[in-house]
Structure formats: C-alpha cells, structure tokens
Amino acid sequence: MRGKFITLEGIDGAGKSTQLQWLAGLLEAHGIPLLITREPGGTEFGEKLRQMLLDRNQRLHPDTEALLMFAARREHLAKVIVPALEAGTWVLCDRFTDATFAYQSGGSGLAWDRIEALEQWVQQGLQPDITLCFDIAPELGRARSGRIKQPDRFEQEQDAFFSRVRQAYLRRAREHPDRMHIIDASAPVIEIQKKLEPVILSICGIKS
Numbered sequence: 001m002r003g004k005f006i007t008l009e010g011i012d013g014a015g016k017s018t019q020l021q022w023l024a025g026l027l028e029a030h031g032i033p034l035l036i037t038r039e040p041g042g043t044e045f046g047e048k049l050r051q052m053l054l055d056r057n058q059r060l061h062p063d064t065e066a067l068l069m070f071a072a073r074r075e076h077l078a079k080v081i082v083p084a085l086e087a088g089t090w091v092l093c094d095r096f097t098d099a100t101f102a103y104q105s106g107g108s109g110l111a112w113d114r115i116e117a118l119e120q121w122v123q124q125g126l127q128p129d130i131t132l133c134f135d136i137a138p139e140l141g142r143a144r145s146g147r148i149k150q151p152d153r154f155e156q157e158q159d160a161f162f163s164r165v166r167q168a169y170l171r172r173a174r175e176h177p178d179r180m181h182i183i184d185a186s187a188p189v190i191e192i193q194k195k196l197e198p199v200i201l202s203i204c205g206i207k208s
Contacts, residue, residue: 003033003085004204005126007096009169010134011162013141014185015192019134020094022193023200027090030206035084038094039073042080046072062108069100070118077123097123098131098172098180106168107161127179130203132196133169134185138162141185 006023010016020036027034040050049072052058053065060068073096084091097119104110136144138159173180181199183192201207 001088003088003090004129005081005085005091005093007093007098007128007131008134009095009098009102009131009180010185011102011136011138011141011165011169013144014134014136015144015189016094016134016185018189019132019192019196020092022189023132023196024092026197026200027092027204027206030201032204032206033089034092035080035089036092036094037076037080039076039096039099040069041072042076042093043072045075062104062110063114065108066100066104066110066115066118069104070122073097074122077126082126093128096128096131098133098169101172102165102168106171107165127176129179130200131176131180132183133173133180134183135166135169136185138166 008016008020008023024034024036039046040053041047049068053060053068081091081093097115100119101112101115105112105115141162142159170182173182183196185192
C-alpha cells in the first residue's frame with residue numbers, strides 16, 4: 001500500500017518542530033514505517049539551496065526564491081518523497097508547498113497564480129494527504145523563536161511580514177479544507193497533543 005504524506009506548516013515560533021517529533025513518535029509507536037524530511041532540503045542539492053535561501057546576508061528577488069524552492073522540491077519529490085510513498089513508507093515533512101504560498105506570495109508579494117503554475121508543473125497533481133498548520137500570532141511566535149536560536153533570513157523579518165504569511169496560510173486552508181487542518185498553536189504543547197492525537201489516528205485510519 002502507498003504510504004501517507006503528512007506535512008506540517010506554520011509561521012516561525014508556532015512549535016512546528018516540537019510537534020513533528022511528537023507526531024513521529026506517535027506514528028512509530030503504532031508500527032508505521034516513517035521517513036522524516038524537510039523543505040527546503042531533503043536531498044544533498046536541496047540542503048545546499050537551503051543554506052543559500054536562509055542566509056541572513058542574502059537578498060533574493062521573490063521570483064528567484066520561488067524558483068529555487070521548486071527546484072529543490074522537484075529533486076525532493078523525485079529522489080526521496082515519491083519513492084518512499086511508493087514503497088509504503090509514510091513521509092512526515094517539515095514544510096512543503098503551502099509554505100511557498102505563505103512566504104513567497106503572502107510575505108514577499110509574489111503573485112499567487114505564479115506559484116500555482118509552478119505547483120502544477122513540479123508536483124503533477126501530488127499533494128499531501130494531511131497538512132497540520134499550526135496557527136499563532138506573529139508577536140507570540142517571534143517571542144518564542146527568539147529565545148531558541150539566532151534568526152535566519154526569514155525569521156528576522158518584521159511582524160507585518162509574518163502577518164501576511166499567516167493570512168496566506170489561512171487562505172490556503174480555505175482553498176484546501178479537506179487536507180489542511182488549522183491548529184491553535186498558542187495553547188500549551190501537551191494540550192495540543194491531547195486534542196490532536198485522536199484526530200490524527202482517525203484521519204490516518206489507525207485504531208487507538
């Protein structure tokens with residue numbers, strides 16, 4: 001059987017990485033063969049592009065950012081994601097195309113339809129089975145992420161940028177209600193996990 005493709009999204013500081021590790025543990029506890037990956041990245045080529053894209057001293061045109069994101073994504077799909085899914089392995093990915101709509105269109109102003117065209121060309125209809133989008137106010141996300149690490153090029157943007165990113169995520173969720181699930185990330189981590197566990201198990205067809 002084909003594996004399921006699960007992605008996690010959200011602005012910086014939403015707790016996405018913490019929840020990804022928890023979700024991986026939950027699925028593995030139920031005997032699910034699992035591959036954890038990320039975007040941009042996931043391949044040797046993708047990780048090199050990631051360094052360029054997140055470099056605090058690098059300023060790129062939004063068109064360039066989007067093209068690089070989809071170049072890395074094409075390699076990621078061809079060499080990692082699709083082979084794993086076809087082998088029956090579930091793929092858990094930290095960000096995917098929803099992030100490109102959110103950051104390059106919502107945040108940086110690139111036309112929505114340009115990203116839609118790239119999405120159709122590169123993904124050829126493939127979409128995640130489930131997307132968990134952790135929603136949080138930008139000021140709270142900034143306060144959280146600022147305590148953890150030095151900000152990368154996107155993380156050092158102002159709250160207005162992240163407000164646009166957040167709204168783009170919400171627009172994307174409205175366009176894909178069957179796939180995208182909005183989660184209030186301002187709640188305590190344990191509370192989120194308690195609410196999320198039965199939902200995930202049900203969506204994935206796993207008996208608790």
